[in-house]
Amino acid sequence: MTAQALFGPANWFxxxxxxxxxxxxIANKAWLRDKLAGIYWPLALSVGYCIAIFLGFxxxxxxxxxxxxxxxxxxxxxxxLGGWVHYLAFDLFVGAWIARDASLSGVxxxxxxxxxxxxxxxxxxxxxxxxxxKIIFGKGVKS
Numbered sequence: 001m002t003a004q005a006l007f008g009p010a011n012w013f014x015x016x017x018x019x020x021x022x023x024x025x026i027a028n029k030a031w032l033r034d035k036l037a038g039i040y041w042p043l044a045l046s047v048g049y050c051i052a053i054f055l056g057f058x059x060x061x062x063x064x065x066x067x068x069x070x071x072x073x074x075x076x077x078x079x080x081l082g083g084w085v086h087y088l089a090f091d092l093f094v095g096a097w098i099a100r101d102a103s104l105s106g107v108x109x110x111x112x113x114x115x116x117x118x119x120x121x122x123x124x125x126x127x128x129x130x131x132x133x134k135i136i137f138g139k140g141v142k143s
Contacts, residue, residue, distance in 0.1 A: 003052065003077035010048055010081070014088035017041035018095065018120055025099050025109055033103075038096030045089035052082035091123040098130045106139030 017037055024032030056078025063069040074080045095116050102112055111133050119126025 003081040010085050017092045021096055033099050042089045042093040049082050049085040052078050095119045105134055107137050
């Protein structure tokens with residue numbers, strides 16, 4: 001098995017998690033939103049992350065102290081896959097947190113339409129948009 005062979009299945013698995021999250025929001029099913037899409041799915045992706053990092057650990061050099069060092073760190077396909085799955089897991093986790101917090105704060109599910117795809121594609125930008133929406137439209141419930 002190669003990192004390239006696992007790249008596609010990791011993407012599809014993450015996409016399925018986002019579909020579960022969206023279905024949970026539409027059906028107003030907190031357990032699906034908070035536990036399945038918000039905890040269990042990201043944990044499953046985290047297992048894949050740990051495996052990829054383990055398989056690529058120490059094979060490419062590099063580090064975290066400079067941009068060239070980070071580039072070198074991700075020159076190994078397993079480390080690169082691990083980095084990608086890291087994004088997939090955390091973006092889904094944050095998306096589920098946003099959905100839960102929106103519900104607790106009284107933010108309309110309709111306002112999540114731009115937020116969740118933005119979180120899926122550009123994680124921090126989606127989180128920022130949600131924070132702005134929550135300030136404007138939230139009912140002040142603390143999360």
